[in-house]
Every structure is written in structure tokens, then in C-alpha cells.
Amino acid sequence: MQTSRLLGYVQVHVGSRTVALPVQAIDFATNDDARVNERKDAEGNGQPGGLFEEGGQLGILVDSAASDADVQAQIVKASEEAVRQLSKRYLN
Numbered sequence: 813m814q815t816s817r818l819l820g821y822v823q824v825h826v827g828s829r830t831v832a833l834p835v836q837a838i839d840f841a842t843n844d845d846a847r848v849n850e851r852k853d854a855e856g857n858g859q860p861g862g863l864f865e866e867g868g869q870l871g872i873l874v875d876s877a878a879s880d881a882d883v884q885a886q887i888v889k890a891s892e893e894a895v896r897q898l899s900k901r902y903l904n
Contacts, residue, residue: 815838824894
């Protein structure tokens with residue numbers, strides 16, 4: 813199992829709350845980390861990585877082999893998903 817590398821944090825704002833999400837990079841092609849594959853179906857379809865929850869905490873997983881532009885796009889998409897999930901958690 814390959815370990816992830818912490819790239820930094822993304823802050824998302826939901827209502828009056830600010831939540832810091834850790835952004836971790838891992839090579840999607842060469843590991844068996846469940847967080848990478850949890851979004852894939854039985855046929856292997858779907859986007860690996862993205863927003864994940866572990867121990868009740870949210871985080872973002874990106875592909876360490878991806879280009880800077882692709883990593884940025886992964887972070888933006890996962891941040892938007894985090895806002896949706898946190899909105900349900902805190903505002904409902």
C-alpha cells in the first residue's frame with residue numbers, strides 16, 4: 813500500500829463555518845488504497861479519488877501523476893461537492 817502525500821488544505825465556507833479540508837496526493841494507477849477506488853463500480857467505471865470521508869472527517873484525494881491543471885480541476889470539483897455535503901450537515 814502506498815501512502816499519500818499531504819499537499820495542503822482547502823478552506824470551504826458553509827454558513828458561518830469554515831472547514832479546512834486536507835488535500836492529499838497519491839498515484840491512482842499504482843496503489844490499492846480504498847479511497848482511490850471507492851467511486852468506481854464493479855466494472856471499474858467512475859472517477860477515482862475526489863472527496864472522501866474517513867473517520868468522520870472530509871478530505872480531498874488527487875492523482876499525484878496528473879498535470880497541475882488536472883489536479884486543480886480535481887480540487888475544485890471535490891470542494892464543490894464538500895460544500896454540498898457540509899451544507900446538508902450544518903444547514904438542515
